[in-house]
Amino acid sequence: MTILDIAGAIEERVPLNLQESWDISGWQATPMPPATTECTGVMLCLDVTAEVIDQAASCRCNLIVSHHPLLFKAVRALTGSTPAQRAIMRAIALGIDIYSAHTSLDSAPDIGVSFYLARQLGLSDLRPLAPSPVDQRGGLGVIGTVDGPPLTASRLIDRVKQVYSAPAVRVTAGPADLAEISVVALCSGSGGEFIPRAISSGARAYISSDIRYHDFLDYGRDILIIDTGHFESEICTKSILSDIISQKFPNFAVNMASCEVNPVTII
Numbered sequence: 001m002t003i004l005d006i007a008g009a010i011e012e013r014v015p016l017n018l019q020e021s022w023d024i025s026g027w028q029a030t031p032m033p034p035a036t037t038e039c040t041g042v043m044l045c046l047d048v049t050a051e052v053i054d055q056a057a058s059c060r061c062n063l064i065v066s067h068h069p070l071l072f073k074a075v076r077a078l079t080g081s082t083p084a085q086r087a088i089m090r091a092i093a094l095g096i097d098i099y100s101a102h103t104s105l106d107s108a109p110d111i112g113v114s115f116y117l118a119r120q121l122g123l124s125d126l127r128p129l130a131p132s133p134v135d136q137r138g139g140l141g142v143i144g145t146v147d148g149p150p151l152t153a154s155r156l157i158d159r160v161k162q163v164y165s166a167p168a169v170r171v172t173a174g175p176a177d178l179a180e181i182s183v184v185a186l187c188s189g190s191g192g193e194f195i196p197r198a199i200s201s202g203a204r205a206y207i208s209s210d211i212r213y214h215d216f217l218d219y220g221r222d223i224l225i226i227d228t229g230h231f232e233s234e235i236c237t238k239s240i241l242s243d244i245i246s247q248k249f250p251n252f253a254v255n256m257a258s259c260e261v262n263p264v265t266i267i
Contacts, residue, residue, distance in 0.1 A: 001252060003063050004034040006042055007099050009248035010065065010241065013111055017134050019104040028070045028098040029091055032062060037097075039063050042245065044238040045257035046231070048098055050087050052257045057094050059255050064091070065245075067113075067237035069100040105237060106188060109138035113188035116240050117207075117233070120163045121184070122147045129185050129194055129201065141187030141194050141208075143201050150180035153205070153224055160207055160226055165235075168266050170211065170227040172220030174204075181205050181224065188233045195219045209233045231262040 007027075019025040027034070028048070041061035045052045048070040056064050070084055080086045091098055106113050107128075118126050129141030151159070153174055161169055184205045185198035191208030192215045198206040205224040209232070216225060238256045245254050 001039050001249065002035060003032065003037050003039045003097050006039050006063055006065070006245060006249075006252075007034060009245055010099070010101055012248070013244050014101050014104050014108045015134075016104050018107040018132055018138060019102060020107075023103040024069045024072060025100050025102045025104040028066075028100055029088055030097050031092040031095050032097050034097055037062065039252075041253060041255060043255045043257055044241050046235050046237060046260055048087055048091075048100075049083070049260075050090060051259040053087060053090050053094065053096060055257055055259050056096055056255075061255055062096050064096055064098045065241055066098065066100045067102060067105060067234055067241075069102050070098055101237075101241065103140070105240065106140055107132045107135075107138045109135055111240060111244070112138055112142075113234060113237055113240065114140070114142040114186055116236055117163065117186060117188060118142045118144050118184075120236075121159060121186070121207075123184055129187060129197055141185060141191055141198075143183065143185040143198065143203055146182050146184060150182040152180065153178060156181055156184070156205055156224070157226060160228060164228045164232040166228045166232040169229070170216075170225075172216055172223075172225045174224030175221060178204060178224060188236075189230060195223065195225065199223050207233075229262070229264060231264065235260070 042063045043056035043061040048066045123144030126144040128139030131139040181204045183203045185203035186207035190210035192211045207226045209230040211227040242254045
């Protein structure tokens, strides 16, 4: 099995043409030719860091698949002056290829990050919040209906904290008449821009991360906003990618980086 076989299995379910125009999903580094190099192991992570690369090397993994692209900004010279440069240089020195599935995974129909989180929260009748122009079945964010009886705000918040493994969340008071919640919208990662869309779609609660103060101020009385934190909303990408690879190659060992920790500490 080659490195390209693993990337191909991902792209079957998560086509690169789903990524946003500003994104750089796909190959980040290929020191080993993907089409001809046997894949000795794959390491899955949210962010490519020096620690993840070292763990991949110790596990004899010559492929890292991440959610966040390592080279998100243009690099004019490789001097080791930034953490990203040092990471890419170390990966190249160790012969480890790096592939990222960022907004392509976010927008993947049915298996995208927001779809995954919505099911974990117990939502059904899911549809994209911002459908992709490439494939209307997918897109950024989802909106769905709570399975079973409607939830109070406090019960939904508790469920979100449990599903996202979030020690704390930032919330608004929500509408004055908010008694029960049946329709919920969410977006993994930074999704503040979709709050107006969630409101107009009939959602009574919106879950995302990196919400700006003025978004809380402007929309906090129109919808219950729950900010989970960026890391908490996307660490599940390792499980999604693991399922994709394992379904295609059930006998292939998939490794998840265990060294990742949230860079933001709540005190």
